[in-house]
Amino acid sequence: MKKKLLAMISAALVASMLITGCGGGSGSDDAAATDDAAATEDSASDDAAASDDGAASGDAKIGMVVNYSGQDPYQTSYYDTMVSYAKEKGVDLQILDPKGDATTQANQIQDLINMKCDCIIVWPVNGETAVASVRAINKAGIPCMTANTNVAEAGEEFIKCYVGPSNVEEGKQTAQEMVKQLGEDAKIVEISGPAGYTTSLERTQGLKEGIEGTNVEILDTQTGEGNREKAQQVMENYLVKYAAGEIDAVYTFDDNAAYGAWNAIEAAGRQDDVKIFAAASGSYETMQYVKDGKIAATAMQSPHFDAQEALDMAVSLAAGEEPAEFYNYIETPVATQENVDSLGLEEW
Amino acid sequence: MGKVKAFLSKHTIIPIWIVCFVLASIFVNGFLSVNNLFNVFNQNAMKGIMAIGMTFVIINSYFDMSTCTLVALSASLACGLEGSIGMIPGIIVALLVGCLVGCINGFLVAYAKINAFVVTLAMMLGCRGVGYIYHAEQSLIPNNTDMGWAFIDFGAGKVGPLSYISIIFIVMLLIAHYVLKYTTHGRNTYAVGGNENSAFNAGINTKLVTFINFVICGFTGALGGVLYAAFSGASTPTLGWPDMHMLVIAGVVLGGTKLTGGVGNIWYTLGGVMLLGVVDNIMNLLNVQTYVNTMITGLIMIGILYLDKVMMNKKTKKANLE
Amino acid sequence: MESQSNKNFLTTLKKQGIVLAMILVYLVFFVISKQFRTFDNFILIFRQVATIAVMGAGMTYVIIGGNFDLSVGSLLSLCCVICIDLHDKIGPIPAMIVTIIVGMASGVISGYLCGYLRLNSMIVTLGMMNVLQAAAMMYTNGQFVQMADSNAWFTKIGKGSVGPVPISAIIMVIFIIIMGYYLNRSVYGHQVMSVGGNDEACRYSGINDKMVILKTFVLSGLSTAIGAILLCSRGASAQCTIGESYEFDVISGVILGGASLSGGSGSVYKTFVGVLILGILDNGFVIIGLPYYLQWVAQCIVILIAVYIDIMTKRKKGA
Numbered sequence: 004m005k006k007k008l009l010a011m012i013s014a015a016l017v018a019s020m021l022i023t024g025c026g027g028g029s030g031s032d033d034a035a036a037t038d039d040a041a042a043t044e045d046s047a048s049d050d051a052a053a054s055d056d057g058a059a060s061g062d063a064k065i066g067m068v069v070n071y072s073g074q075d076p077y078q079t080s081y082y083d084t085m086v087s088y089a090k091e092k093g094v095d096l097q098i099l100d101p102k103g104d105a106t107t108q109a110n111q112i113q114d115l116i117n118m119k120c121d122c123i124i125v126w127p128v129n130g131e132t133a134v135a136s137v138r139a140i141n142k143a144g145i146p147c148m149t150a151n152t153n154v155a156e157a158g159e160e161f162i163k164c165y166v167g168p169s170n171v172e173e174g175k176q177t178a179q180e181m182v183k184q185l186g187e188d189a190k191i192v193e194i195s196g197p198a199g200y201t202t203s204l205e206r207t208q209g210l211k212e213g214i215e216g217t218n219v220e221i222l223d224t225q226t227g228e229g230n231r232e233k234a235q236q237v238m239e240n241y242l243v244k245y246a247a248g249e250i251d252a253v254y255t256f257d258d259n260a261a262y263g264a265w266n267a268i269e270a271a272g273r274q275d276d277v278k279i280f281a282a283a284s285g286s287y288e289t290m291q292y293v294k295d296g297k298i299a300a301t302a303m304q305s306p307h308f309d310a311q312e313a314l315d316m317a318v319s320l321a322a323g324e325e326p327a328e329f330y331n332y333i334e335t336p337v338a339t340q341e342n343v344d345s346l347g348l349e350e351w
Numbered sequence: 352m353g354k355v356k357a358f359l360s361k362h363t364i365i366p367i368w369i370v371c372f373v374l375a376s377i378f379v380n381g382f383l384s385v386n387n388l389f390n391v392f393n394q395n396a397m398k399g400i401m402a403i404g405m406t407f408v409i410i411n412s413y414f415d416m417s418t419c420t421l422v423a424l425s426a427s428l429a430c431g432l433e434g435s436i437g438m439i440p441g442i443i444v445a446l447l448v449g450c451l452v453g454c455i456n457g458f459l460v461a462y463a464k465i466n467a468f469v470v471t472l473a474m475m476l477g478c479r480g481v482g483y484i485y486h487a488e489q490s491l492i493p494n495n496t497d498m499g500w501a502f503i504d505f506g507a508g509k510v511g512p513l514s515y516i517s518i519i520f521i522v523m524l525l526i527a528h529y530v531l532k533y534t535t536h537g538r539n540t541y542a543v544g545g546n547e548n549s550a551f552n553a554g555i556n557t558k559l560v561t562f563i564n565f566v567i568c569g570f571t572g573a574l575g576g577v578l579y580a581a582f583s584g585a586s587t588p589t590l591g592w593p594d595m596h597m598l599v600i601a602g603v604v605l606g607g608t609k610l611t612g613g614v615g616n617i618w619y620t621l622g623g624v625m626l627l628g629v630v631d632n633i634m635n636l637l638n639v640q641t642y643v644n645t646m647i648t649g650l651i652m653i654g655i656l657y658l659d660k661v662m663m664n665k666k667t668k669k670a671n672l673e
Numbered sequence: 674m675e676s677q678s679n680k681n682f683l684t685t686l687k688k689q690g691i692v693l694a695m696i697l698v699y700l701v702f703f704v705i706s707k708q709f710r711t712f713d714n715f716i717l718i719f720r721q722v723a724t725i726a727v728m729g730a731g732m733t734y735v736i737i738g739g740n741f742d743l744s745v746g747s748l749l750s751l752c753c754v755i756c757i758d759l760h761d762k763i764g765p766i767p768a769m770i771v772t773i774i775v776g777m778a779s780g781v782i783s784g785y786l787c788g789y790l791r792l793n794s795m796i797v798t799l800g801m802m803n804v805l806q807a808a809a810m811m812y813t814n815g816q817f818v819q820m821a822d823s824n825a826w827f828t829k830i831g832k833g834s835v836g837p838v839p840i841s842a843i844i845m846v847i848f849i850i851i852m853g854y855y856l857n858r859s860v861y862g863h864q865v866m867s868v869g870g871n872d873e874a875c876r877y878s879g880i881n882d883k884m885v886i887l888k889t890f891v892l893s894g895l896s897t898a899i900g901a902i903l904l905c906s907r908g909a910s911a912q913c914t915i916g917e918s919y920e921f922d923v924i925s926g927v928i929l930g931g932a933s934l935s936g937g938s939g940s941v942y943k944t945f946v947g948v949l950i951l952g953i954l955d956n957g958f959v960i961i962g963l964p965y966y967l968q969w970v971a972q973c974i975v976i977l978i979a980v981y982i983d984i985m986t987k988r989k990k991g992a
Contacts, residue, residue, distance in 0.1 A: 074914050100644070134584050134585055135583050155490070201490075225959055225965055230912070231915065243708055262908070465980050466980065467934075468928050469928050476972045477973030480968070484967070604793060646804050649801065649804035650800065656800075
């Protein structure tokens, strides 16, 4: 008797946990987000039933693994756009989030292969570790593409195409703009992105390419760990280390680190002394920073275009079409105080 | 019947598993298929291998945080050394480095008597730094040689539904079970973890036992790292960071092995690690949003622990009555 | 009487191996680097450690009570985004009050689970870490939260200073003194020590050990909330992953300060010293321009040496 009671209690407990977990979402401020979550959940269960009958039905089933939505606005906007755009287009999208962990991502790709998707989009957490995964997708006979971050060269033979920004190009453009503004003898410091993250390495490479042939000197490089507060701390230490006149600018991995750097520079009262160049920016607020002259230049990268173009491509791949180009780079114009109003970035 | 009851309330992980399994089978579409279940097992085999070593250390009443970055270090050695000394020697070096890290941990904890948390935390930073230096911040992949692809094929290869890695896991489980249950070292580990002073008084070389357990943990950590490298065909400096060790420890503890030491066995660990794996799998199948996923995972962890407690309490009450 | 207190002072000093270690670390950087020597940098270190030091004070209670609190990093994120978001909506003072309530409420939950239900604190707080992180993400939907006016008086808490001394450092020192005094002198402080030292025995001696444990978590939540206020007022903005991996810095500081992980002993002041060592290392390595991966190796070595010095001084005292 006691045991029965216990079993019932425990069953109720776990069930209630599942329900409260989901219900917790609907209680939150953001109704839109929950709607999306609920919608995808519904479609997931509908779909699981449908796929048993065979994938012959007209709607494409597209699987995607992202990197870490929720970590920063860019990835979150990308994720949200992906979900809402898929709904708009009537695409059945199965989107998984490995929270920035390469191995989890490999596991989730296994899950997607098992779900028999018609096309799989991979946003690699890391270009190299994704090689084995895209190879597995290829072996399973499912068309595969990468988005936002490309897979390493060894894996390119297993994918159909890449859609997203060119991180090296972004870094290079921003660096060239920096040379234009500061001259060829500038001394700069760098705040890089999360250690070991492919995008971070590529933007650093872009910086090096952009200043090639000039006398611009990178005095110091430290990681801001993709965290604004850490970036601020690093910048504060730089400002102590290099007195006024010893550095001309700081080159940051993204706009988030740039905000942190700005906080430190403003607190030290050295706005006129040290300029900020952000390799790439993905949030609308950054525009205001550029307008105010807080960020001297940055390559603007829209999460919405990025997501939409990736999904469009995936739909055509799922229909069996071959892509025209292998590298499909989205536009990433460099914004400065002068041109920011004329870039036509309103719909971001 | 009474025996079954007693058995279940002693090994609480079994009824918890049954509850989770039944609920998931009913409510989650696509969960209950042979394919999916083997998939879960295969996915978590590497974590399981690392948890085996951790079980020894935890039964010994310590825990090892350095596993977290040792994984990345050994993975990078296995991949990186392939070019210079070949795949097999590279793997051997990686495993030896794992043992070496275990030796340092064991020496500092057992002989220098420094707090295990501090030692392994420091080693975690140390391994991370050395891993990055070796990587030069880049990811490493085995060269496109036959051996390199063979290594990756091994990581992806399967016998029937079981991957090669899972088979290694099963073999390791059996060995670990044998060592814990039937060898002097295994019995000594329980004794030292239960009460170090009385173990010492009983003539056990407590320092040596602790030392060996840390070496075992270092070895399985490195083995896990090498297999991760094979599985993903590359090694990155960020592998395992920042919370691999916590997930491994959580797996061991959820299974029923006590952090205070002296209690536990290898099958608890198997149950605990796979339970976390099943929770992950369910979340993926439900396709819930990241935030919700994170939250439910957290709640389920606490929930499982609570169930364990409820059943344990019942057992102790009963014991008191008798 | 005079010589008695002198003698006491000397024996106390002998016990403080970790202080010795800190001075050594400071001197090494002092000799190596010109920039490190500046007064500005000395002040900067205090500003940078303020949050971790405040959180460490609360964590000391939890660890002395024989538990862990891994959820503080996520709680820090949650408190930061709540505080910044509510600042413009309901005003700075109510925002801070709500932040503190959220911090303490989270402490009550962890404390109830660990104290009353006697669940393993490591797993409970690991679970809470997930829950709170998800809550922070839901609250912001992954976006930044930013104050409209980045120079409001609220930001002075983190950015401003009285003369050369940062306000955040003053708050930190006051908070640590209060927490330290409370631990050493109050009845409750002794109860925490005895609960952590020997749980079973003190239940028989009539101490409500469940309540004592619960309170340690509430104190940890409180100090995390105060740490969050210091942190987010510095940048006038917050991101939902701002506190990621803070728990390790905090726990490392506490353990470096000599609190025993099995509970029963520790000191808020020594925790502060432990946190300072980590802060000096962080700052010093960037100043001398060591690549970050070498920093980790160096940190590993310094931490082990610091703990070893601490142990050696204690052993000498014993002999």
